[in-house]
Amino acid sequence: MKKLIALGAVASVIAGAATAQEQTLNIYNWSDYIAEDTIAKFEAETGIKVVYDVYDSNEVLEAKMLTGNSGYDIVVPTSDFLQRQIAAGAYQKLDKSKLPNLANMDPDLMADAEVYDPGNEYAVIYMWGTTGLGYNVNAVAERLGEDYEVNSWELVFDPEISAKLADCGISMLDAPSEMIPAAMNYLGLDPRSTSKDDLEAGAALLETVRENVRYFHSSQYINDLANGDICVSVGWSGDVFQAMARAEEAENGVEIGYVIPDEGALQWFDMMAIPVDAPNPEAAHKFINFVMDAQITADITNYVWYANANKASMPLVDEEITSDPGIFPTDAASKGLWGSQVYDARTDRTVTRLWTRVKTGM
Numbered sequence: 001m002k003k004l005i006a007l008g009a010v011a012s013v014i015a016g017a018a019t020a021q022e023q024t025l026n027i028y029n030w031s032d033y034i035a036e037d038t039i040a041k042f043e044a045e046t047g048i049k050v051v052y053d054v055y056d057s058n059e060v061l062e063a064k065m066l067t068g069n070s071g072y073d074i075v076v077p078t079s080d081f082l083q084r085q086i087a088a089g090a091y092q093k094l095d096k097s098k099l100p101n102l103a104n105m106d107p108d109l110m111a112d113a114e115v116y117d118p119g120n121e122y123a124v125i126y127m128w129g130t131t132g133l134g135y136n137v138n139a140v141a142e143r144l145g146e147d148y149e150v151n152s153w154e155l156v157f158d159p160e161i162s163a164k165l166a167d168c169g170i171s172m173l174d175a176p177s178e179m180i181p182a183a184m185n186y187l188g189l190d191p192r193s194t195s196k197d198d199l200e201a202g203a204a205l206l207e208t209v210r211e212n213v214r215y216f217h218s219s220q221y222i223n224d225l226a227n228g229d230i231c232v233s234v235g236w237s238g239d240v241f242q243a244m245a246r247a248e249e250a251e252n253g254v255e256i257g258y259v260i261p262d263e264g265a266l267q268w269f270d271m272m273a274i275p276v277d278a279p280n281p282e283a284a285h286k287f288i289n290f291v292m293d294a295q296i297t298a299d300i301t302n303y304v305w306y307a308n309a310n311k312a313s314m315p316l317v318d319e320e321i322t323s324d325p326g327i328f329p330t331d332a333a334s335k336g337l338w339g340s341q342v343y344d345a346r347t348d349r350t351v352t353r354l355w356t357r358v359k360t361g362m
């Protein structure tokens with residue numbers, strides 16, 4: 001009998017080791033959004049194997065979250081989408097006892113995120129940024145004059161100005177809940193308005209400049225800006241800075257700038273959350289806590305050029321990044337930023353319909 005118990009114990013130790021070895025963590029994150037070595041470091045530290053997939057659209061992620069059974073353990077929705085998905089029951093509450101590195105987070109920014117996730121019960125800020133203008137300094141100066149200062153959304157929304165840039169290539173994000181409000185804001189309307197008339201007006205402005213836009217896409221512009229294949233992008237802050245870095249590395253003479261226009265811009269938070277049906281929530285908590293380590297977050301920011309909300313990481317972030325107002329906006333610029341608006345189902349349908357019209361003319 002004793003022998004049997006001993007054998008049983010050995011078997012369960014072996015089984016336990018096998019389980020630890022075979023543990024997998026499935027992550028679904030934005031493209032171009034993690035340092036080169038983050039996953040390898042996590043795997044080495046925990047022995048958990050990571051399967052890492054990417055997307056470039058909140059709508060694509062949302063479709064998976066609302067259908068369920070995505071198989072993912074961690075996803076990174078933007079704040080407004082997160083709120084709607086929490087309401088739909090797509091996420092599980094975080095077990096904060098497993099997240100000691102929460103102490104590293106900036107309480108002010110986490111309080112800002114509470115607008116979307118009261119009590120920060122479901123999610124932790126991964127990175128944050130703004131949606132502004134990326135541009136090729138020389139190509140724009142050639143077409144609009146050396147003295148032209150890029151500081152306004154007129155670059156893309158004024159039909160006469162954007163027509164002068166059409167030949168070198170304008171791209172816009174394929175993100176209706178960002179592009180239509182940006183156009184509304186340019187018209188002097190509240191970008192957070194959900195009035196049908198206001199949304200129609202924003203879409204109508206986009207239609208008037210549609211012929212000057214080469215494409216709508218939310219990740220291709222990084223390489224295209226870096227290679228000089230397009231000259232203006234409505235883009236996400238860190239992505240434009242990545243384009244800058246790629247151009248510099250290629251030494252191809254392309255100089256890129258990023259600006260938060262004077263009329264203001266969207267500020268958003270991308271949030272790490274655990275789907276309600278995640279296969280491995282234990283490993284998901286380990287990963288979230290790992291990312292909140294000051295050095296790990298600093299490494300990510302230093303690689304992807306996005307601001308983070310980890311106060312303890314700040315001394316470890318390159319000064320070139322912390323001092324850049326395109327990444328960490330000045331107090332004055334911060335006053336002009338607006339937060340993402342959460343659309344109810346009806347507004348969402350309106351926005352989707354308008355966006356199809358903007359993109360296809362139908």
Ligand code: SPD
Binds near residue numbers: 031032078268
């Ligand atoms: N390449 C990473 C892009 C991250 C963009 N987050 C989306 C913000 C949406 N408002």
